[in-house]
Amino acid sequence: MALDRRSAINSSATHVFQVLRLVSEAEEPLGVSEISRRLGLPASTVYRALITLEESDYIVRYQNMPRYELGPMPQLLNRALVHRFKLHASARPVLRTLAERTGETASLTVRLGWYGLRLAGVYGSRDIYHRDRLGEVTLLHKSLPGRGILAFLDDRERTAYRAFVEAQGAPSGAVDWRALDTRLAAARNAGLEHEVLTADGLAAVALPVRSPDHGVIASIAINGPVFHPGEDEPADGLRAQRQLEAEIATAPHEFHSPFAHLAVDEIVIRTSPLDGR
Amino acid sequence: MAAGSDRELNKATVRVLQVLSNFASDVEGFGVTELSQLLGMTKNMTYRALTTLVEQRYLSRDADSSRYQLGYRILELQNPHAIEPDLRTLCAPFIRRIHLLTGESVTLCVRAMDYCVLIDGVETRRPGVWRVRIGDVLPMFALAAGRVMLAFGGDEALVDYIGRNRPLRHPRTGEQVSVDELKGQVALIRERGYARVKRASTMVSAGFPIWDLEGHLHGAISVGGPAERFEAQLDEQLPELLEIMDELNSRTRLFSANAAGSELN
Numbered sequence: 001m002a003l004d005r006r007s008a009i010n011s012s013a014t015h016v017f018q019v020l021r022l023v024s025e026a027e028e029p030l031g032v033s034e035i036s037r038r039l040g041l042p043a044s045t046v047y048r049a050l051i052t053l054e055e056s057d058y059i060v061r062y063q064n065m066p067r068y069e070l071g072p073m074p075q076l077l078n079r080a081l082v083h084r085f086k087l088h089a090s091a092r093p094v095l096r097t098l099a100e101r102t103g104e105t106a107s108l109t110v111r112l113g114w115y116g117l118r119l120a121g122v123y124g125s126r127d128i129y130h131r132d133r134l135g136e137v138t139l140l141h142k143s144l145p146g147r148g149i150l151a152f153l154d155d156r157e158r159t160a161y162r163a164f165v166e167a168q169g170a171p172s173g174a175v176d177w178r179a180l181d182t183r184l185a186a187a188r189n190a191g192l193e194h195e196v197l198t199a200d201g202l203a204a205v206a207l208p209v210r211s212p213d214h215g216v217i218a219s220i221a222i223n224g225p226v227f228h229p230g231e232d233e234p235a236d237g238l239r240a241q242r243q244l245e246a247e248i249a250t251a252p253h254e255f256h257s258p259f260a261h262l263a264v265d266e267i268v269i270r271t272s273p274l275d276g277r
Numbered sequence: 278m279a280a281g282s283d284r285e286l287n288k289a290t291v292r293v294l295q296v297l298s299n300f301a302s303d304v305e306g307f308g309v310t311e312l313s314q315l316l317g318m319t320k321n322m323t324y325r326a327l328t329t330l331v332e333q334r335y336l337s338r339d340a341d342s343s344r345y346q347l348g349y350r351i352l353e354l355q356n357p358h359a360i361e362p363d364l365r366t367l368c369a370p371f372i373r374r375i376h377l378l379t380g381e382s383v384t385l386c387v388r389a390m391d392y393c394v395l396i397d398g399v400e401t402r403r404p405g406v407w408r409v410r411i412g413d414v415l416p417m418f419a420l421a422a423g424r425v426m427l428a429f430g431g432d433e434a435l436v437d438y439i440g441r442n443r444p445l446r447h448p449r450t451g452e453q454v455s456v457d458e459l460k461g462q463v464a465l466i467r468e469r470g471y472a473r474v475k476r477a478s479t480m481v482s483a484g485f486p487i488w489d490l491e492g493h494l495h496g497a498i499s500v501g502g503p504a505e506r507f508e509a510q511l512d513e514q515l516p517e518l519l520e521i522m523d524e525l526n527s528r529t530r531l532f533s534a535n536a537a538g539s540e541l542n
Contacts, residue, residue: 058354
Protein backbone atom coordinates (compact mmCIF):
# COMPACT_ATOMS: atom_id res chain seq x y z
CA MET A 1 0.00 0.00 0.00
CA ALA A 2 1.58 3.28 -1.11
CA LEU A 3 1.85 5.88 1.64
CA ASP A 4 2.35 9.57 1.40
CA ARG A 5 5.69 10.04 3.20
CA ARG A 6 6.17 13.76 2.64
CA SER A 7 5.42 14.59 6.25
CA ALA A 8 4.38 12.96 9.50
CA ILE A 9 1.01 14.74 9.39
CA ASN A 10 0.24 13.41 5.91
CA SER A 11 1.30 9.85 6.64
CA SER A 12 -0.75 9.62 9.82
CA ALA A 13 -3.76 11.33 8.27
CA THR A 14 -3.52 9.03 5.26
CA HIS A 15 -3.80 5.97 7.53
CA VAL A 16 -6.70 7.51 9.40
CA PHE A 17 -8.63 8.25 6.20
CA GLN A 18 -7.86 4.77 4.82
CA VAL A 19 -9.38 3.26 7.95
CA LEU A 20 -12.35 5.64 7.82
CA ARG A 21 -13.12 4.80 4.19
CA LEU A 22 -12.91 1.07 4.90
CA VAL A 23 -15.29 1.37 7.87
CA SER A 24 -17.68 3.51 5.82
CA GLU A 25 -17.97 1.01 2.96
CA ALA A 26 -18.13 -2.15 5.10
CA GLU A 27 -21.37 -4.12 5.21
CA GLU A 28 -20.87 -4.78 8.92
CA PRO A 29 -18.85 -3.32 11.82
CA LEU A 30 -15.12 -4.09 11.64
CA GLY A 31 -12.52 -4.85 14.33
CA VAL A 32 -8.80 -4.02 14.50
CA SER A 33 -7.48 -7.30 13.09
CA GLU A 34 -9.93 -7.32 10.17
CA ILE A 35 -9.00 -3.74 9.23
CA SER A 36 -5.32 -4.47 9.70
CA ARG A 37 -5.58 -7.49 7.37
CA ARG A 38 -7.62 -5.70 4.71
CA LEU A 39 -5.40 -2.59 4.59
CA GLY A 40 -2.06 -4.34 5.17
CA LEU A 41 -1.28 -2.00 8.06
CA PRO A 42 0.18 -2.95 11.49
CA ALA A 43 -2.49 -3.51 14.17
CA SER A 44 -0.94 -0.75 16.32
CA THR A 45 -1.35 1.78 13.46
CA VAL A 46 -4.96 0.70 12.92
CA TYR A 47 -5.66 0.89 16.67
CA ARG A 48 -4.32 4.46 16.85
CA ALA A 49 -6.34 5.43 13.80
CA LEU A 50 -9.50 3.94 15.32
CA ILE A 51 -9.23 5.72 18.65
CA THR A 52 -8.43 8.98 16.86
CA LEU A 53 -11.54 8.60 14.69
CA GLU A 54 -13.68 7.52 17.65
CA GLU A 55 -12.54 10.51 19.71
CA SER A 56 -13.76 12.84 16.93
CA ASP A 57 -17.16 11.08 16.37
CA TYR A 58 -16.18 9.84 12.92
CA ILE A 59 -16.73 6.24 14.00
CA VAL A 60 -18.54 4.63 16.94
CA ARG A 61 -18.35 1.27 18.63
CA TYR A 62 -20.99 -1.20 17.62
CA GLN A 63 -22.98 -2.25 20.72
CA ASN A 64 -20.00 -1.75 23.07
CA MET A 65 -17.97 -4.35 21.19
CA PRO A 66 -14.44 -3.70 19.88
CA ARG A 67 -15.92 -3.33 16.40
CA TYR A 68 -16.57 -0.03 14.67
CA GLU A 69 -19.11 1.52 12.35
CA LEU A 70 -19.57 4.97 10.88
CA GLY A 71 -20.35 7.68 13.45
CA PRO A 72 -22.46 10.84 13.23
CA MET A 73 -19.74 13.25 11.99
CA PRO A 74 -19.46 11.94 8.39
CA GLN A 75 -23.26 12.10 8.15
CA LEU A 76 -23.23 15.71 9.30
CA LEU A 77 -20.55 16.53 6.74
CA ASN A 78 -22.61 14.85 4.03
CA ARG A 79 -25.62 16.88 5.05
CA ALA A 80 -23.56 20.10 5.00
CA LEU A 81 -22.32 19.25 1.49
CA VAL A 82 -25.89 18.70 0.26
CA HIS A 83 -26.71 22.21 1.53
CA ARG A 84 -24.12 23.68 -0.85
CA PHE A 85 -26.50 22.98 -3.75
CA LYS A 86 -29.13 25.69 -4.13
CA LEU A 87 -31.50 23.11 -5.56
CA HIS A 88 -31.65 21.45 -2.13
CA ALA A 89 -33.70 24.35 -0.75
CA SER A 90 -35.63 25.12 -3.94
CA ALA A 91 -36.77 21.57 -4.59
CA ARG A 92 -38.21 20.77 -1.17
CA PRO A 93 -41.49 22.75 -1.41
CA VAL A 94 -42.03 21.36 -4.92
CA LEU A 95 -41.38 17.80 -3.72
CA ARG A 96 -43.64 18.29 -0.71
CA THR A 97 -46.55 19.19 -3.00
CA LEU A 98 -45.71 16.29 -5.29
CA ALA A 99 -45.61 13.80 -2.39
CA GLU A 100 -48.91 15.15 -1.04
CA ARG A 101 -50.64 14.89 -4.41
CA THR A 102 -49.35 11.44 -5.33
CA GLY A 103 -49.04 9.91 -1.85
CA GLU A 104 -45.67 8.53 -2.99
CA THR A 105 -42.00 9.25 -2.23
CA ALA A 106 -40.80 12.19 -4.33
CA SER A 107 -37.09 12.97 -4.61
CA LEU A 108 -34.62 15.10 -6.51
CA THR A 109 -31.29 13.80 -7.81
CA VAL A 110 -28.72 16.23 -9.24
CA ARG A 111 -25.96 15.57 -11.70
CA LEU A 112 -22.48 15.66 -10.17
CA GLY A 113 -19.96 14.86 -12.90
CA TRP A 114 -21.04 11.44 -14.19
CA TYR A 115 -22.85 10.62 -10.97
CA GLY A 116 -26.31 11.25 -9.57
CA LEU A 117 -26.53 12.67 -6.04
CA ARG A 118 -29.86 12.46 -4.20
CA LEU A 119 -30.34 15.95 -2.84
CA ALA A 120 -33.84 16.08 -1.37
CA GLY A 121 -36.89 13.92 -0.88
CA VAL A 122 -40.29 13.80 0.77
CA TYR A 123 -42.27 10.74 1.77
CA GLY A 124 -45.89 10.36 0.76
CA SER A 125 -48.81 9.26 2.88
CA ARG A 126 -49.24 5.63 1.75
CA ASP A 127 -48.73 2.75 4.19
CA ILE A 128 -46.17 1.07 1.95
CA TYR A 129 -43.60 3.55 0.80
CA HIS A 130 -40.25 3.58 -0.92
CA ARG A 131 -37.36 4.48 1.42
CA ASP A 132 -34.70 6.74 -0.11
CA ARG A 133 -31.49 8.05 1.37
CA LEU A 134 -30.29 11.63 1.15
CA GLY A 135 -26.73 11.94 -0.14
CA GLU A 136 -26.80 8.64 -2.04
CA VAL A 137 -24.40 8.73 -5.00
CA THR A 138 -24.42 6.35 -7.96
CA LEU A 139 -23.03 6.31 -11.47
CA LEU A 140 -25.80 7.66 -13.70
CA HIS A 141 -26.74 4.37 -15.37
CA LYS A 142 -27.05 2.52 -12.06
CA SER A 143 -30.17 4.19 -10.69
CA LEU A 144 -33.53 5.24 -12.08
CA PRO A 145 -33.05 8.96 -11.27
CA GLY A 146 -29.55 8.77 -12.79
CA ARG A 147 -30.97 7.25 -15.99
CA GLY A 148 -33.59 10.01 -15.91
CA ILE A 149 -30.61 12.37 -16.39
CA LEU A 150 -28.43 10.19 -18.66
CA ALA A 151 -31.22 9.52 -21.19
CA PHE A 152 -31.57 13.23 -21.91
CA LEU A 153 -27.89 14.08 -22.39
CA ASP A 154 -26.79 14.47 -26.00
CA ASP A 155 -25.08 11.69 -27.98
CA ARG A 156 -21.61 13.17 -27.45
CA GLU A 157 -22.06 13.25 -23.69
CA ARG A 158 -23.44 9.72 -23.54
CA THR A 159 -20.40 8.50 -25.48
CA ALA A 160 -18.13 10.35 -23.04
CA TYR A 161 -20.04 8.74 -20.16
CA ARG A 162 -19.37 5.26 -21.50
CA ALA A 163 -15.66 6.08 -21.86
CA PHE A 164 -15.61 7.34 -18.26
CA VAL A 165 -17.28 4.22 -16.84
CA GLU A 166 -14.91 1.96 -18.77
CA ALA A 167 -11.90 4.02 -17.66
CA GLN A 168 -13.01 3.53 -14.05
CA GLY A 169 -12.27 -0.15 -14.49
CA ALA A 170 -15.79 -1.57 -14.88
CA PRO A 171 -15.25 -5.26 -15.68
CA SER A 172 -15.79 -6.17 -19.29
CA GLY A 173 -19.44 -7.07 -19.79
CA ALA A 174 -20.44 -5.44 -16.48
CA VAL A 175 -22.64 -3.02 -18.39
CA ASP A 176 -24.82 -4.17 -21.28
CA TRP A 177 -24.42 -0.96 -23.29
CA ARG A 178 -26.74 -2.08 -26.08
CA ALA A 179 -29.59 -2.79 -23.65
CA LEU A 180 -28.89 0.47 -21.85
CA ASP A 181 -29.00 2.44 -25.14
CA THR A 182 -32.36 0.85 -26.00
CA ARG A 183 -33.71 1.70 -22.58
CA LEU A 184 -32.48 5.30 -22.70
CA ALA A 185 -33.96 5.77 -26.20
CA ALA A 186 -37.34 4.57 -24.88
CA ALA A 187 -37.06 7.05 -22.03
CA ARG A 188 -36.33 9.89 -24.48
CA ASN A 189 -39.39 8.95 -26.51
CA ALA A 190 -41.62 8.87 -23.42
CA GLY A 191 -40.07 12.04 -21.95
CA LEU A 192 -39.27 10.13 -18.74
CA GLU A 193 -37.54 7.05 -17.39
CA HIS A 194 -39.87 4.40 -15.98
CA GLU A 195 -39.33 1.19 -14.07
CA VAL A 196 -41.61 -1.45 -12.61
CA LEU A 197 -40.03 -3.36 -9.73
CA THR A 198 -42.35 -6.32 -9.69
CA ALA A 199 -40.44 -8.08 -6.91
CA ASP A 200 -41.64 -5.64 -4.26
CA GLY A 201 -44.69 -4.40 -6.13
CA LEU A 202 -43.32 -0.89 -6.61
CA ALA A 203 -42.79 1.19 -9.69
CA ALA A 204 -41.05 4.49 -10.34
CA VAL A 205 -40.71 7.31 -12.84
CA ALA A 206 -37.94 9.90 -13.26
CA LEU A 207 -38.36 13.16 -15.19
CA PRO A 208 -35.43 15.32 -16.33
CA VAL A 209 -35.01 18.88 -14.99
CA ARG A 210 -33.30 21.29 -17.37
CA SER A 211 -31.41 24.52 -16.91
CA PRO A 212 -31.37 27.04 -19.80
CA ASP A 213 -27.56 27.13 -19.81
CA HIS A 214 -26.50 23.64 -18.65
CA GLY A 215 -29.05 21.27 -20.17
CA VAL A 216 -30.24 18.46 -17.87
CA ILE A 217 -28.96 19.13 -14.36
CA ALA A 218 -31.26 16.92 -12.28
CA SER A 219 -34.23 14.57 -12.26
CA ILE A 220 -37.39 14.33 -10.19
CA ALA A 221 -38.31 10.78 -9.21
CA ILE A 222 -41.64 9.48 -7.95
CA ASN A 223 -41.39 6.03 -6.43
CA GLY A 224 -44.53 4.00 -6.20
CA PRO A 225 -46.95 4.73 -9.02
CA VAL A 226 -47.71 2.06 -11.58
CA PHE A 227 -47.50 3.97 -14.81
CA HIS A 228 -48.06 2.88 -18.40
CA PRO A 229 -45.97 4.91 -20.87
CA GLY A 230 -48.01 6.04 -23.84
CA GLU A 231 -51.29 5.58 -22.02
CA ASP A 232 -51.07 7.69 -18.86
CA GLU A 233 -49.08 10.78 -18.17
CA PRO A 234 -47.76 11.56 -14.71
CA ALA A 235 -49.41 14.98 -14.57
CA ASP A 236 -48.26 15.79 -11.04
CA GLY A 237 -44.66 14.93 -11.93
CA LEU A 238 -44.78 17.08 -15.07
CA ARG A 239 -46.19 19.96 -13.04
CA ALA A 240 -43.34 19.67 -10.53
CA GLN A 241 -40.81 19.44 -13.37
CA ARG A 242 -42.15 22.63 -15.00
CA GLN A 243 -42.31 24.48 -11.69
CA LEU A 244 -38.69 23.69 -10.84
CA GLU A 245 -37.46 24.48 -14.37
CA ALA A 246 -39.26 27.85 -14.22
CA GLU A 247 -37.53 28.68 -10.94
CA ILE A 248 -34.12 27.67 -12.32
CA ALA A 249 -34.72 29.81 -15.43
CA THR A 250 -35.04 32.95 -13.31
CA ALA A 251 -31.36 32.79 -12.28
CA PRO A 252 -29.66 29.77 -13.91
CA HIS A 253 -26.15 30.62 -12.66
CA GLU A 254 -27.33 30.33 -9.04
CA PHE A 255 -28.28 26.72 -9.65
CA HIS A 256 -24.89 25.66 -10.99
CA SER A 257 -23.31 22.79 -9.08
CA PRO A 258 -20.73 23.99 -6.53
CA PHE A 259 -18.35 21.70 -8.44
CA ALA A 260 -19.19 23.11 -11.89
CA HIS A 261 -15.65 24.54 -12.14
CA LEU A 262 -14.22 21.01 -12.29
CA ALA A 263 -13.90 19.07 -15.54
CA VAL A 264 -16.61 16.43 -15.59
CA ASP A 265 -14.09 13.53 -15.79
CA GLU A 266 -12.17 14.99 -12.85
CA ILE A 267 -14.95 14.05 -10.42
CA VAL A 268 -14.31 10.48 -9.35
CA ILE A 269 -16.27 9.14 -6.38
CA ARG A 270 -15.98 5.69 -4.87
CA THR A 271 -19.64 4.68 -4.62
CA SER A 272 -21.13 2.06 -2.35
CA PRO A 273 -21.91 -1.23 -4.10
CA LEU A 274 -25.08 -1.29 -1.98
CA ASP A 275 -26.51 1.91 -3.47
CA GLY A 276 -28.65 2.23 -6.57
CA ARG A 277 -30.19 -1.23 -6.20
CA MET B 278 -10.08 -1.03 24.66
CA ALA B 279 -9.53 2.08 26.76
CA ALA B 280 -10.69 5.47 25.61
CA GLY B 281 -8.03 7.37 23.66
CA SER B 282 -5.47 9.20 25.75
CA ASP B 283 -3.17 11.98 24.55
CA ARG B 284 -0.34 9.47 24.30
CA GLU B 285 -2.25 7.17 21.97
CA LEU B 286 -3.78 9.81 19.75
CA ASN B 287 -1.80 11.45 16.99
CA LYS B 288 -2.31 15.12 17.81
CA ALA B 289 -1.63 16.37 14.30
CA THR B 290 -4.26 14.02 12.89
CA VAL B 291 -6.73 14.97 15.62
CA ARG B 292 -6.27 18.58 14.47
CA VAL B 293 -6.95 17.56 10.86
CA LEU B 294 -10.22 15.92 11.95
CA GLN B 295 -11.13 18.92 14.14
CA VAL B 296 -10.68 21.24 11.18
CA LEU B 297 -12.82 19.00 8.97
CA SER B 298 -15.53 18.69 11.65
CA ASN B 299 -15.89 22.45 11.67
CA PHE B 300 -17.33 22.24 8.16
CA ALA B 301 -20.29 20.17 9.47
CA SER B 302 -22.39 23.29 9.74
CA ASP B 303 -24.62 25.60 7.75
CA VAL B 304 -21.66 27.94 7.14
CA GLU B 305 -20.62 27.94 3.47
CA GLY B 306 -16.84 28.08 3.97
CA PHE B 307 -13.94 29.27 6.13
CA GLY B 308 -10.68 31.15 5.72
CA VAL B 309 -7.44 30.15 7.52
CA THR B 310 -7.51 33.02 10.02
CA GLU B 311 -11.18 32.51 10.86
CA LEU B 312 -10.66 28.77 11.46
CA SER B 313 -7.51 29.20 13.52
CA GLN B 314 -9.38 31.63 15.81
CA LEU B 315 -12.40 29.34 16.07
CA LEU B 316 -10.31 26.28 16.93
CA GLY B 317 -7.61 27.96 19.00
CA MET B 318 -4.83 26.70 16.72
CA THR B 319 -1.94 28.60 15.21
CA LYS B 320 -2.42 29.72 11.61
CA ASN B 321 0.45 27.46 10.57
CA MET B 322 -1.16 24.37 12.16
CA THR B 323 -4.53 25.24 10.64
CA TYR B 324 -3.01 25.79 7.21
CA ARG B 325 -1.23 22.41 7.35
CA ALA B 326 -4.44 20.65 8.37
CA LEU B 327 -6.34 22.37 5.55
CA THR B 328 -3.65 21.41 3.03
CA THR B 329 -3.89 17.76 4.08
CA LEU B 330 -7.68 17.85 3.68
CA VAL B 331 -7.43 19.48 0.24
CA GLU B 332 -4.87 16.82 -0.79
CA GLN B 333 -7.35 14.17 0.32
CA ARG B 334 -10.10 16.08 -1.56
CA TYR B 335 -12.36 16.29 1.48
CA LEU B 336 -12.07 20.07 1.13
CA SER B 337 -11.61 22.30 -1.87
CA ARG B 338 -10.10 25.76 -2.04
CA ASP B 339 -12.03 28.54 -3.66
CA ALA B 340 -9.61 30.04 -6.19
CA ASP B 341 -11.15 33.53 -5.98
CA SER B 342 -11.47 34.07 -2.26
CA SER B 343 -8.92 31.64 -0.76
CA ARG B 344 -11.71 30.20 1.33
CA TYR B 345 -12.09 26.49 1.94
CA GLN B 346 -15.27 24.50 1.33
CA LEU B 347 -16.37 20.89 1.55
CA GLY B 348 -15.16 18.72 -1.33
CA TYR B 349 -17.19 16.08 -3.15
CA ARG B 350 -15.11 13.24 -1.70
CA ILE B 351 -17.07 13.64 1.54
CA LEU B 352 -19.75 11.70 -0.32
CA GLU B 353 -17.59 8.58 -0.07
CA LEU B 354 -17.95 8.63 3.71
CA GLN B 355 -21.42 7.16 3.98
CA ASN B 356 -22.88 3.78 4.58
CA PRO B 357 -26.39 2.74 3.50
CA HIS B 358 -26.70 0.73 6.73
CA ALA B 359 -25.82 3.66 9.01
CA ILE B 360 -28.58 5.11 11.12
CA GLU B 361 -29.10 8.82 10.47
CA PRO B 362 -28.54 11.05 13.52
CA ASP B 363 -31.75 12.09 15.28
CA LEU B 364 -32.25 15.11 17.55
CA ARG B 365 -31.02 13.27 20.65
CA THR B 366 -27.83 12.15 18.88
CA LEU B 367 -27.18 15.64 17.57
CA CYS B 368 -27.71 17.24 20.98
CA ALA B 369 -26.02 14.65 23.23
CA PRO B 370 -22.44 16.04 23.07
CA PHE B 371 -23.74 19.58 23.64
CA ILE B 372 -25.87 18.51 26.63
CA ARG B 373 -22.69 16.98 28.09
CA ARG B 374 -20.73 20.19 27.45
CA ILE B 375 -23.36 22.35 29.12
CA HIS B 376 -23.43 19.99 32.10
CA LEU B 377 -19.61 20.00 32.33
CA LEU B 378 -19.57 23.80 32.17
CA THR B 379 -22.31 24.46 34.72
CA GLY B 380 -22.36 21.30 36.82
CA GLU B 381 -26.17 21.61 36.80
CA SER B 382 -29.01 19.53 35.36
CA VAL B 383 -29.59 19.89 31.61
CA THR B 384 -32.70 18.80 29.69
CA LEU B 385 -33.72 18.41 26.07
CA CYS B 386 -37.42 18.98 25.38
CA VAL B 387 -39.64 18.79 22.33
CA ARG B 388 -43.21 20.00 21.93
CA ALA B 389 -46.13 17.55 21.83
CA MET B 390 -49.46 19.36 21.50
CA ASP B 391 -49.49 21.86 24.40
CA TYR B 392 -46.81 20.14 26.45
CA CYS B 393 -43.05 19.82 26.74
CA VAL B 394 -41.82 16.24 26.61
CA LEU B 395 -38.44 15.67 28.18
CA ILE B 396 -36.58 13.35 25.81
CA ASP B 397 -33.01 13.51 27.14
CA GLY B 398 -30.91 15.11 29.82
CA VAL B 399 -28.28 14.87 32.52
CA GLU B 400 -29.03 15.25 36.22
CA THR B 401 -26.54 17.02 38.47
CA ARG B 402 -24.82 15.08 41.25
CA ARG B 403 -24.76 18.11 43.49
CA PRO B 404 -27.05 18.33 46.50
CA GLY B 405 -30.14 20.29 45.52
CA VAL B 406 -31.11 18.78 42.23
CA TRP B 407 -33.35 19.97 39.42
CA ARG B 408 -35.00 16.67 38.61
CA VAL B 409 -34.55 15.15 35.14
CA ARG B 410 -37.03 12.39 34.38
CA ILE B 411 -36.98 11.21 30.77
CA GLY B 412 -40.53 11.03 29.45
CA ASP B 413 -41.89 13.73 31.78
CA VAL B 414 -44.74 15.69 30.20
CA LEU B 415 -44.94 19.23 31.56
CA PRO B 416 -46.97 22.37 30.79
CA MET B 417 -45.10 24.65 28.37
CA PHE B 418 -45.75 27.90 30.24
CA ALA B 419 -44.00 26.57 33.34
CA LEU B 420 -40.59 25.75 31.86
CA ALA B 421 -37.83 27.85 30.33
CA ALA B 422 -37.70 25.35 27.43
CA GLY B 423 -41.48 25.52 26.99
CA ARG B 424 -41.53 29.32 27.01
CA VAL B 425 -38.82 29.33 24.34
CA MET B 426 -40.99 27.10 22.16
CA LEU B 427 -44.02 29.34 22.77
CA ALA B 428 -42.01 32.49 22.02
CA PHE B 429 -40.73 31.26 18.67
CA GLY B 430 -43.92 29.49 17.58
CA GLY B 431 -45.58 32.69 16.28
CA ASP B 432 -48.16 35.13 17.66
CA GLU B 433 -51.25 33.29 16.46
CA ALA B 434 -50.11 29.98 17.95
CA LEU B 435 -49.36 31.75 21.25
CA VAL B 436 -52.85 33.26 21.45
CA ASP B 437 -54.39 29.86 20.62
CA TYR B 438 -52.24 28.20 23.29
CA ILE B 439 -53.30 30.69 25.94
CA GLY B 440 -56.95 30.31 24.92
CA ARG B 441 -56.79 26.55 25.30
CA ASN B 442 -54.84 26.50 28.57
CA ARG B 443 -55.90 29.43 30.75
CA PRO B 444 -55.76 29.66 33.67
CA LEU B 445 -52.04 28.85 33.40
CA ARG B 446 -51.77 26.77 36.56
CA HIS B 447 -49.13 24.07 37.05
CA PRO B 448 -51.06 20.84 37.75
CA ARG B 449 -48.45 19.49 40.18
CA THR B 450 -47.26 22.57 42.07
CA GLY B 451 -50.38 24.74 41.75
CA GLU B 452 -48.13 27.62 40.70
CA GLN B 453 -49.98 30.07 38.45
CA VAL B 454 -48.63 32.37 35.74
CA SER B 455 -50.72 35.32 34.53
CA VAL B 456 -51.29 35.82 30.79
CA ASP B 457 -49.59 39.24 30.97
CA GLU B 458 -46.58 37.72 32.72
CA LEU B 459 -46.28 35.05 30.04
CA LYS B 460 -46.64 37.60 27.23
CA GLY B 461 -44.00 39.79 28.88
CA GLN B 462 -41.66 36.79 29.11
CA VAL B 463 -42.29 35.90 25.48
CA ALA B 464 -41.37 39.44 24.36
CA LEU B 465 -38.16 39.26 26.38
CA ILE B 466 -37.25 35.83 24.99
CA ARG B 467 -37.75 37.08 21.43
CA GLU B 468 -35.51 40.06 22.16
CA ARG B 469 -32.74 38.09 23.91
CA GLY B 470 -32.97 34.84 21.96
CA TYR B 471 -33.21 32.73 25.12
CA ALA B 472 -35.40 32.35 28.22
CA ARG B 473 -34.48 32.94 31.81
CA VAL B 474 -36.95 31.79 34.43
CA LYS B 475 -36.94 32.11 38.21
CA ARG B 476 -39.62 30.02 39.85
CA ALA B 477 -40.88 30.50 43.40
CA SER B 478 -37.60 32.27 44.25
CA THR B 479 -35.90 28.92 44.60
CA MET B 480 -35.06 27.72 41.14
CA VAL B 481 -33.37 29.40 38.19
CA SER B 482 -33.17 28.05 34.67
CA ALA B 483 -32.25 29.20 31.19
CA GLY B 484 -33.82 27.82 28.00
CA PHE B 485 -32.33 27.96 24.52
CA PRO B 486 -33.97 27.30 21.13
CA ILE B 487 -32.80 24.54 18.79
CA TRP B 488 -33.43 25.79 15.24
CA ASP B 489 -34.06 23.84 12.04
CA LEU B 490 -33.19 24.75 8.47
CA GLU B 491 -36.49 26.51 7.79
CA GLY B 492 -36.52 28.69 10.89
CA HIS B 493 -38.76 26.33 12.90
CA LEU B 494 -37.81 24.79 16.21
CA HIS B 495 -36.70 21.20 16.76
CA GLY B 496 -37.09 21.78 20.49
CA ALA B 497 -35.22 23.49 23.31
CA ILE B 498 -32.42 22.82 25.78
CA SER B 499 -32.56 24.14 29.31
CA VAL B 500 -30.16 24.18 32.23
CA GLY B 501 -31.21 24.93 35.77
CA GLY B 502 -30.53 24.60 39.48
CA PRO B 503 -31.21 26.13 42.89
CA ALA B 504 -31.26 29.95 42.67
CA GLU B 505 -28.81 30.41 45.53
CA ARG B 506 -26.18 28.35 43.74
CA PHE B 507 -26.90 28.94 40.08
CA GLU B 508 -28.21 32.50 39.66
CA ALA B 509 -24.87 34.34 39.77
CA GLN B 510 -23.14 31.48 37.97
CA LEU B 511 -25.63 31.71 35.11
CA ASP B 512 -24.84 35.42 34.60
CA GLU B 513 -21.17 34.60 34.36
CA GLN B 514 -21.52 31.56 32.10
CA LEU B 515 -24.20 32.88 29.77
CA PRO B 516 -21.80 34.01 26.97
CA GLU B 517 -20.20 30.55 26.91
CA LEU B 518 -23.60 28.84 26.99
CA LEU B 519 -24.71 30.92 24.01
CA GLU B 520 -21.52 29.95 22.13
CA ILE B 521 -22.21 26.25 22.75
CA MET B 522 -25.78 26.71 21.51
CA ASP B 523 -24.55 28.56 18.40
CA GLU B 524 -22.36 25.59 17.58
CA LEU B 525 -25.23 23.14 18.13
CA ASN B 526 -27.56 25.25 15.99
CA SER B 527 -25.07 25.35 13.12
CA ARG B 528 -25.60 21.56 12.99
CA THR B 529 -29.32 21.31 13.69
CA ARG B 530 -29.94 23.92 10.96
CA LEU B 531 -28.87 21.22 8.50
CA PHE B 532 -32.04 19.27 9.29
CA SER B 533 -35.76 19.91 8.92
CA ALA B 534 -37.90 19.70 12.04
CA ASN B 535 -40.60 18.22 9.81
CA ALA B 536 -38.31 15.38 8.83
CA ALA B 537 -39.60 12.73 11.22
CA GLY B 538 -41.45 10.30 9.02
CA SER B 539 -42.12 12.80 6.26
CA GLU B 540 -38.84 13.93 4.79
CA LEU B 541 -35.62 12.15 3.89
CA ASN B 542 -33.05 12.43 6.61
